[in-house]
Amino acid sequence: MTEHVGSTDQVVTEYVSETTRVWRNFRRHRLAFAGMITIILLCLLAIVSSYIVPYDPTEQNVRNSLASPGPEHWFGTDQWGRDNFSRVVVGSRVSLSVGVVAVAILISIGVLIGAIAGYNRKLDGPLMRFVDMMMSIPQFFLLLTIVALFGPSLFMTMLVIGLTGWMGTARLVRGEFLALREKEFVEAARCLGLSGRRIITHHLLPNTLAVIIVQASIYMSQAILIESSLSYLGLGVQPPTPSWGVMLSQGKDYMRHGWWGTVYPGLAIFITVMAFNFLGDGLRDALDPRLRGR
Numbered sequence: 001m002t003e004h005v006g007s008t009d010q011v012v013t014e015y016v017s018e019t020t021r022v023w024r025n026f027r028r029h030r031l032a033f034a035g036m037i038t039i040i041l042l043c044l045l046a047i048v049s050s051y052i053v054p055y056d057p058t059e060q061n062v063r064n065s066l067a068s069p070g071p072e073h074w075f076g077t078d079q080w081g082r083d084n085f086s087r088v089v090v091g092s093r094v095s096l097s098v099g100v101v102a103v104a105i106l107i108s109i110g111v112l113i114g115a116i117a118g119y120n121r122k123l124d125g126p127l128m129r130f131v132d133m134m135m136s137i138p139q140f141f142l143l144l145t146i147v148a149l150f151g152p153s154l155f156m157t158m159l160v161i162g163l164t165g166w167m168g169t170a171r172l173v174r175g176e177f178l179a180l181r182e183k184e185f186v187e188a189a190r191c192l193g194l195s196g197r198r199i200i201t202h203h204l205l206p207n208t209l210a211v212i213i214v215q216a217s218i219y220m221s222q223a224i225l226i227e228s229s230l231s232y233l234g235l236g237v238q239p240p241t242p243s244w245g246v247m248l249s250q251g252k253d254y255m256r257h258g259w260w261g262t263v264y265p266g267l268a269i270f271i272t273v274m275a276f277n278f279l280g281d282g283l284r285d286a287l288d289p290r291l292r293g294r
Contacts, residue, residue, distance in 0.1 A: 025286040032282020038275040046093035053086035058240040066258040076260035078251060084260060087242040088268050094243045095272065098158050099223040105162025107216050110169025115200050117170070118177025128174070135167045143226065147235045157236045161223050169215055176208040210287040214280055221276035228269050244269050 027033055045052075055073075061081035069076040075084035117127040146160045180186060181204065189199045230236030231245025239246055244265040251261025 022286045026282050029278075029282035029285055031278040032285075035275040035278030035282065038271065039279060042092055042272060042275070043096065045089060046096045049089045049093050053083075053089050055083035055086045057082060057086040057090045057242045059083075066254060066261075068258075069260050075264045076258065078247070078261050079254055079258070084247070084264055087247060088244070088264050091242040091244045091247065091265065092268065092272075094154070094237055094241060095224050095227060095269075098154070098161070098227040098237075099220045101158040102161035102165070102223040102227075103216050103219045105159065106166040106219060107169055107212060109162070110166035111173050111205075111212060113166070114170040114173025115177060115205065118174040119181055119196060119200055119204065124174070128171075131167050131170050139164050140226075140229075143230065144235065147230065152230070152235045152238055154237050154241065157227055157230055161226050165219065165222070165226075169212070169219075172211060172215060173208055176211055177204055180204050180207055210283075214284045214287065217276055217283055218280040221273040221280075224269065224272055224276070 059082060061077075064073075064077050064081040065079055067073050067077040067081070073083050073085065075088060077083055078087070113127055113131065117124045117131075142164045143160055146164070147156060150156055177200075186199060186203055189203050194202075227236055227243070228245035228248065231243045232249045234249065237243035237246055239250070247265035248262050248269075251258065251265070254261055
């Protein structure tokens with residue numbers, strides 16, 4: 001009994017020590033820490049956006065068209081007199097929602113296919129040839145084709161980004177599984193008679209989780225950029241729903257007399273994408289086992 005308690009205490013101590021090491025390495029990456037704070041603030045802003053904006057983001061007032069930034073309208077107004085600050089703030093909810101849902105879809109598909117291919121030698125070849133085939137098709141062409149077939153909408157934007165972006169995750173997870181499946185702890189699990197599914201979910205997947213988290217943070221920035229691009233082309237989120245890409249598309253024709261219609265949503269995209277990129281870099285460095293002991 002005493003030995004069991006001592007062993008449990010040792011495991012808890014090692015876990016706390018590992019968590020402390022990861023957090024210490026992450027804090028050293030100042031840009032990553034700033035990115036994390038920015039993302040937290042953006043998420044809070046998206047959650048309460050409907051309650052803090054001074055104007056209805058879809059309400060039109062053509063008599064106040066293209067009003068320059070000032071005390072009444074901090075980011076000015078667009079060609080229909082809608083408040084740009086309210087639209088940028090509410091648009092954060094749309095962009096982050098698309099990113100979260102799309103990344104959840106592509107990570108789920110990528111992890112599933114990568115795990116099966118990396119563990120099952122018989123299915124490895126066929127699955128990887130399918131992944132190679134999907135990767136040979138330009139992603140943006142595939143995006144445009146699917147959206148053209150089924151029509152643009154917020155839901156379709158989330159779905160199409162998730163369904164066309166999982167291949168990199170699949171290859172990454174497969175590589176991790178190939179490196180882990182011959183390890184002693186996996187062989188021990190096989191000798192104990194554990195099923196392949198249990199070995200994957202209880203032994204291999206937890207040891208791949210760090211790589212998956214880093215990949216998800218990087219894909220968030222890509223998903224937001226793709227959503228903005230599709231919305232800019234009129235194939236993503238549809239007006240009058242506030243979206244940074246829609247704002248860029250609608251404001252491009254008025255840049256000479258209303259530069260604020262494109263600058264502020266463009267800055268929002270830039271800051272958000274950079275924040276997720278910095279976060280991904282910091283997580284990768286903090287979770288890298290080669291930094292252990294530094």
